[in-house]
Amino acid sequence: MDKQQLFDIDVAVRSWFSTLNVTIPRLIEHMETDTKQNRFDLVTNVDRDIQQNFEQFLQHFYPSHQLLAEEKSNQQIDAYHGHVWVMDPIDGTMNLVKQQTDYCVILAYFVDSEPMLSYIYDYPNGILYKAIKGEGAYANDQPLKPPHTMDIKDAILSFNAQVLNLETVKALFDASFSYRIIGSCGLDSMRVIKGQFGAHVNTNPKPWDIGAQFLFASELGLKMTTLDNEPVDFAKGGPFIISNKGCHQQVLDILNDGDGYQK
Numbered sequence: 511m512d513k514q515q516l517f518d519i520d521v522a523v524r525s526w527f528s529t530l531n532v533t534i535p536r537l538i539e540h541m542e543t544d545t546k547q548n549r550f551d552l553v554t555n556v557d558r559d560i561q562q563n564f565e566q567f568l569q570h571f572y573p574s575h576q577l578l579a580e581e582k583s584n585q586q587i588d589a590y591h592g593h594v595w596v597m598d599p600i601d602g603t604m605n606l607v608k609q610q611t612d613y614c615v616i617l618a619y620f621v622d623s624e625p626m627l628s629y630i631y632d633y634p635n636g637i638l639y640k641a642i643k644g645e646g647a648y649a650n651d652q653p654l655k656p657p658h659t660m661d662i663k664d665a666i667l668s669f670n671a672q673v674l675n676l677e678t679v680k681a682l683f684d685a686s687f688s689y690r691i692i693g694s695c696g697l698d699s700m701r702v703i704k705g706q707f708g709a710h711v712n713t714n715p716k717p718w719d720i721g722a723q724f725l726f727a728s729e730l731g732l733k734m735t736t737l738d739n740e741p742v743d744f745a746k747g748g749p750f751i752i753s754n755k756g757c758h759q760q761v762l763d764i765l766n767d768g769d770g771y772q773k
Contacts, residue, residue, distance in 0.1 A: 511621055513644075519572075519619065520627055520642060526567050527631055527638055530615065533563065534633055543607055552603045557581050560599035560615065568595065578745065580718045589717070589745035594620045596721030596744065602694030610634070614696045618721035620744065628722035630696045639700060641725040647703070656731045657705030659756035665708020666690055667761065668698040673713050678771050681764045695719040699752050703730060709753035709761045711737070713771065716747045723752050733758040737765055 537556040544553050561581045568575050578587045579597040587594070595617065600606055602613035611634045619627035628641040639654075641647040647654040667686045671679045683689060690707065692698045695715055701707035703726045712719065720734075724744060727734040736742055737749045739762055749771075753761060765771040 511626060516626060516642060520640070522571055523617070523619075523627065523629065524638065524640070526564065527615075527629065529563070530560065530631070530633065533560065538606075538610070541607075550604065552607055553581065554600070554603060554607065556606065557600045557603060561597060564595075564597060564599070564617070578717055578721075580716065589620070590623045592622065596620065596717055598696070598716075598718035598721075601696040601719060602692070605693050612692050612694055612697060614694055614700075616696045616718060616722045618725065618744075620721075623744070625721075625725040625728070625744070628725040630700055630722050630726075632697060632700070639703075639726070641722075641729045643725060643729075645729075647726050647729045649704075654704065654730060657703070657754055660705070660708045660754040662686055662708060662757040662760040665754065665757045666701075666706065667709050667711070668692070668701065668707050669711040670713070674765075674771050675769065677768065678765060681767065682761070685760065685764060696722065699723045699726075702732065702752050702754065703727070705754070708757045709751055711749075711751045711761065711765070713737075713749045714747075715750055717745055720744070720747060720750055720752075727752055731755060735762075737762065737771060 537559050542555045546553055558581050561579050575593040576587050577595045578584050578589050598616040600613055601616045605612040615631040617629040626643045630639040637649055639649050662685050665686050666688045668691055695712050698710040702710050733755050734752045742750050
């Protein structure tokens, strides 16, 4: 893809993001919450309306582009070919409902399976993180530097202790400097991207949870793999790690020791 075309799409998408500063407060003021698979699997009018808003944006400006997203059926989507957007309209819906903070919008643009543009919008803090293929990564247009190499003993690790066996959790606690979990895959990953965390592990992410992280990782020299140290399929998701290159293998060794990370 021509660089100027990519820059033009970035300008259009950032203009769309700016509209959320008006849309989100209005939606939150009249927030309605439903459940999906269980009482912890929440969805709100904020999720649905933001996604619908972006669908309308694509239909108007880029009608040939496809959208793979959380709050819709994706059966007809051919994610591996052509122009494909991957979206989580609200990543961290439970945080939005229960805390009114620590949630974000995740959006990524792929062309023939190659990540070209990525965005993680930390709306509560007013920070739009973006990555452009071959042009680096930015926070509100200020360049992000590649994180310093970090050993596991100096690293804060991010993972859900409820879905790992106790032996694995203890080993991770013992090997690392500390532990945190924000509860938003995008924001936990962003802590790794900015060098605040050493690694974020998620055992059940969907494509929209991790779509933006591919490009951030490649532009800033991070490792992003399955827990078997294989490439992650952006259209399928599944257990993954995004990590500082200095502690990636150390975390994987612990996760796969003995009976492995699975309960």
